[in-house]
Amino acid sequence: MTDINTLSAREALATNLRRLRSERGLSQEALADLAGVHRNYLGGIERRERNVGLDNLERLARALGVSVSELVATA
Amino acid sequence: MTDINTLSAREALATNLRRLRSERGLSQEALADLAGVHRNYLGGIERRERNVGLDNLERLARALGVSVSELVATA
Numbered sequence: 702m703t704d705i706n707t708l709s710a711r712e713a714l715a716t717n718l719r720r721l722r723s724e725r726g727l728s729q730e731a732l733a734d735l736a737g738v739h740r741n742y743l744g745g746i747e748r749r750e751r752n753v754g755l756d757n758l759e760r761l762a763r764a765l766g767v768s769v770s771e772l773v774a775t776a
Numbered sequence: 777m778t779d780i781n782t783l784s785a786r787e788a789l790a791t792n793l794r795r796l797r798s799e800r801g802l803s804q805e806a807l808a809d810l811a812g813v814h815r816n817y818l819g820g821i822e823r824r825e826r827n828v829g830l831d832n833l834e835r836l837a838r839a840l841g842v843s844v845s846e847l848v849a850t851a
Contacts, residue, residue: 710834710844752829755848759785769785770849773830 711749713775714758719747721765721772736764786824788850789833794822796840796847811839 722732729747733740737760745751746761753761755769762772797807804822808815812835820826821836828836830844837847 710830710837713844714830752831754827754829755785755789755833756827758830758848762785768850769788770845773833773848774845775843 709749710773710775711752714753714773715747715749717772717774718743718761718765721767725765732761732764736760784824785848785850786827789828789848790822790824792847792849793818793836793840796842800840807836807839811835 722729725732727735729743730740733743736743736757738757742751742757743761746753758769758772762769765772797804800807802810804818805815808818811818811832813832817826817832818836821828833844833847837844840847
């Protein structure tokens with residue numbers, strides 16, 4: 702089990718999101734369109750400013766082809 | 777990778793939450809107190825009625841001693 706005290710969930714999500722998006726060659730705008738969320742909202746997530754709801758986590762995970770679990774993984 | 781199309785994130789969360797809570801012998805009220813969320817809110821999560829924010833997912837995961845990733849895992 703990953704130590705969840707070493708990295709906050711928002712930080713883990715932001716890190717994973719930027720990495721997965723970059724690996725797929727997607728801009729914030731392109732991923733936002735794919736996931737059906739606003740590009741400004743996605744920017745806010747990557748800056749750890751937003752308390753993302755589970756439904757949007759699922760939309761982002763589907764758009765990236767990963768599980769929600771992978772999207773929030775800390776390892 | 778788990779097929780995220782077979783089980784919604786809310787359903788996975790509700791299933792994991794009930795299982796983990798039960799394994800620890802915690803009532804909804806006891807877990808709510810531990811996590812710092814309202815007992816009615818926790819009940820709503822277990823009924824898949826709430827779009828839980830990432831910050832509360834992290835509070836619940838910490839209270840249960842698991843990672844956020846484990847809390848939303850579909851396998």
